[in-house]
Amino acid sequence: MWPGYGAHAGWMGFWMAFWWIGALAVFILLIWLVTRAAAAPPTQREEPPEQILKRRYARGDIDRDEYERRLTDLRK
Numbered sequence: 001m002w003p004g005y006g007a008h009a010g011w012m013g014f015w016m017a018f019w020w021i022g023a024l025a026v027f028i029l030l031i032w033l034v035t036r037a038a039a040a041p042p043t044q045r046e047e048p049p050e051q052i053l054k055r056r057y058a059r060g061d062i063d064r065d066e067y068e069r070r071l072t073d074l075r076k
Contacts, residue, residue, distance in 0.1 A: 049074050 050071065057067040 053062075053067060053070055053074065056062050057064070062070070
């Protein structure tokens, strides 16, 4: 038998299994991150003009006549 091999053989097997499990976990994590990033919706969506107009009217930036006039112009 090789010197020091018998007493440490169990630990060597444990560490080998530990590293394989760790590598597998990292690999799975990378795959999960890539698929999640690919499926993520765009962070900034452009708001439709009518929605912007409604929000401005609701905030009181424009009055009803201005809102209706601009809404009519948008729908042409």
